[in-house]
Amino acid sequence: MRTSRAMARAARAARVCVETGMAKKVTEWKNACNLVGVNVLFLGTGTSHGVPMIGCSCIVCRSDDPRDNRLRPSILLRGDDGVTVLVDTTPDLRQQCLRHEIAHVDAVVYTHAHADHILGFDELRRFNILSKRAMPVYGDPATLDGLQRTFGYAFDPDAPRGGGVPQTTLVPIDGPFVIGALSFRPLTVYHGGAPVLGFRIGRFAYLTDCNRVPDETVSQLDDLDVLVLDALRHRPHPTHFSLNEAVELAGRIGAGRTYFTHMCHDLGHAVTCAALPAGMTLAYDGLQFACS
Ligand SMILES: [Zn+2]
Numbered sequence: 001m002r003t004s005r006a007m008a009r010a011a012r013a014a015r016v017c018v019e020t021g022m023a024k025k026v027t028e029w030k031n032a033c034n035l036v037g038v039n040v041l042f043l044g045t046g047t048s049h050g051v052p053m054i055g056c057s058c059i060v061c062r063s064d065d066p067r068d069n070r071l072r073p074s075i076l077l078r079g080d081d082g083v084t085v086l087v088d089t090t091p092d093l094r095q096q097c098l099r100h101e102i103a104h105v106d107a108v109v110y111t112h113a114h115a116d117h118i119l120g121f122d123e124l125r126r127f128n129i130l131s132k133r134a135m136p137v138y139g140d141p142a143t144l145d146g147l148q149r150t151f152g153y154a155f156d157p158d159a160p161r162g163g164g165v166p167q168t169t170l171v172p173i174d175g176p177f178v179i180g181a182l183s184f185r186p187l188t189v190y191h192g193g194a195p196v197l198g199f200r201i202g203r204f205a206y207l208t209d210c211n212r213v214p215d216e217t218v219s220q221l222d223d224l225d226v227l228v229l230d231a232l233r234h235r236p237h238p239t240h241f242s243l244n245e246a247v248e249l250a251g252r253i254g255a256g257r258t259y260f261t262h263m264c265h266d267l268g269h270a271v272t273c274a275a276l277p278a279g280m281t282l283a284y285d286g287l288q289f290a291c292s
């Protein structure tokens with residue numbers, strides 16, 4: 001007999017829109033979008049080196065499976081009003097936007113200021129030109145400090161402007177916030193010793209780059225359709241969840257479906273997914289879905 005917890009999980013899973021596979025173009029993505037809740041497109045699911053890694057000839061780096069080809073970690077969110085929010089600007093942002101024909105972004109939300117999450121910041125110039133406005137950029141104070149240090153030229157009124165610099169409006173995150181139809185609840189997770197942000201949007205939560213989720217945050221992850229969680233590799237790591245650690249936490253959170261992200265080349269997609277519990281799988285670049 002199924003427990004009430006298992007029945008609740010099955011009900012949440014049933015609410016999740018069926019995956020529509022790899023979206024090559026944003027037009028395909030828009031057509032697949034539900035007109036409720038949040039639509040999610042994975043722009044990158046790899047760790048900081050990406051997969052394949054430079055100079056590696058391992059079986060995953062040489063794999064023909066497109067799901068083993070991972071750009072740096074980022075997602076694109078779209079609300080039912082069409083508002084489009086980019087989570088992190090990776091070093092692969094230009095390639096990600098070209099791949100999916102992304103020509104409009106309403107705002108950028110940052111999880112933290114590590115290089116693999118911010119080094120595409122300069123690409124925001126194109127969105128400035130296309131939209132003729134500054135880009136709202138949301139982050140916690142430490143992340144906004146990190147952006148200003150790393151991209152000092154973009155914030156120095158005396159810096160030479162040849163070629164243009166990203167025009168942004170920095171918005172410090174100090175609690176829940178709303179962008180169009182998308183309501184964000186920031187969640188504290190720990191990435192080594194450092195607190196970084198995850199986000200809950202409706203019944204979707206994105207927790208990349210973490211190796212500890214405090215109980216206060218777990219308590220805010222009830223009744224999720226979809227959880228996205230960091231899972232770097234099999235071996236333990238000082239700042240990222242291993243796959244076993246991530247599976248254990250995902251089981252406790254009990255989302256309808258869990259996708260793992262930020263994987264390194266140790267985790268081949270097909271082999272790894274075959275050994276995961278029901279309702280859990282690795283995400284892959286181009287994966288898209290909608291949830292309430
Ligand atoms: Zn490799």
Ligand SMILES: [Zn+2]
Pocket residue numbers: 112114191209
């Ligand atoms: Zn990081």
Ligand SMILES: [Zn+2]
Pocket residue numbers: 047048073114116117209262
């Ligand atoms: Zn990272």
